[in-house]
Amino acid sequence: MNNSPITSLTTPGLLTDKVAFITGAGRGIGAAAARLFAREGARVLLAARTEAQLKAVTEEIRTADGTADYVVCDLTDPASVRAAVNRSVELYGRLDVAFNNGATGQPPGPMDQLSEADFDHVCAVNLKDPWLAMTAEIAAIRATAKHGAIVNTSSVGSLMGTPPTACVRCGEAGRQQPHRVGSRHLRPGGIRVNAIAPGTTLTELLTTAAEPP
Numbered sequence: 001m002n003n004s005p006i007t008s009l010t011t012p013g014l015l016t017d018k019v020a021f022i023t024g025a026g027r028g029i030g031a032a033a034a035r036l037f038a039r040e041g042a043r044v045l046l047a048a049r050t051e052a053q054l055k056a057v058t059e060e061i062r063t064a065d066g067t068a069d070y071v072v073c074d075l076t077d078p079a080s081v082r083a084a085v086n087r088s089v090e091l092y093g094r095l096d097v098a099f100n101n102g103a104t105g106q107p108p109g110p111m112d113q114l115s116e117a118d119f120d121h122v123c124a125v126n127l128k129d130p131w132l133a134m135t136a137e138i139a140a141i142r143a144t145a146k147h148g149a150i151v152n153t154s155s156v157g158s159l160m161g162t163p164p165t166a167c168v169r170c171g172e173a174g175r176q177q178p179h180r181v182g183s184r185h186l187r188p189g190g191i192r193v194n195a196i197a198p199g200t201t202l203t204e205l206l207t208t209a210a211e212p213p
């Protein structure tokens, strides 16, 4: 991925004084978001399972005078997800922004060849986690910052059929629902919910997948 600054497209300091929690932040899109949010003034908390990757991105942000920390978190484990979200408040005293971006792929192949275990794993990470994380994030935002924003990563691939990764596509489509429902129910309470649908982005997820999203 190209990690070069894109400050010409943003207002410097857009996230000054904000605290942002980002899942899937050890590499790829989540790591790029963590760098950008920090560059815009946010104090960021990075979450994923691979500590070495989290540490590397955190140190990179600190070297650039940003404020960052990380928490090791497994998105399939509800207690781990809640603890990670709450760590934002423990560390920084508040939560303003949550980017639910972490996701997994699936072994490519026809949907009838996918094992039940793989189906359950993809659903746990890509479908159940955003709901789990959002429940904890809404509580943390309401208890601290009062107003905030939640962004869930979906995919342009969810809008079309790509048979070798059908289960992943179902999860991505499902990740748009909290946006549709949440934006109506949470916005009056001061929490904005959006979904983004990236196109092809050269990350590990893509290079290990059967075909582009």
Ligand SMILES: NC(=O)c1ccc[n+]([C@@H]2O[C@H](COP(=O)([O-])OP(=O)(O)OC[C@H]3O[C@@H](n4cnc5c(N)ncnc54)[C@H](OP(=O)(O)O)[C@@H]3O)[C@@H](O)[C@H]2O)c1
Pocket (backbone or CB within 6 Å): 023, 024, 025, 026, 027, 028, 029, 030, 047, 048, 049, 050, 051, 053, 073, 074, 075, 076, 101, 102, 103, 104, 125, 153, 154, 155, 156, 157, 172, 197, 198, 199, 200, 201, 202, 203, 204, 205, 206, 213
């Ligand atoms: N790349 C694309 O072309 C593309 C296109 C459309 C949408 N997207 C979406 O963009 C998001 C980011 O994808 P990416 O391309 O940046 O992928 P990536 O480089 O593979 O990064 C995925 C991140 O999710 C984390 N993750 C995976 N399983 C996890 C688990 N069980 N618990 C905690 N963290 C977990 C990974 O860390 P660990 O493995 O260390 O836990 C990693 O930090 C995903 O939601 C993906 O669906 C990507």
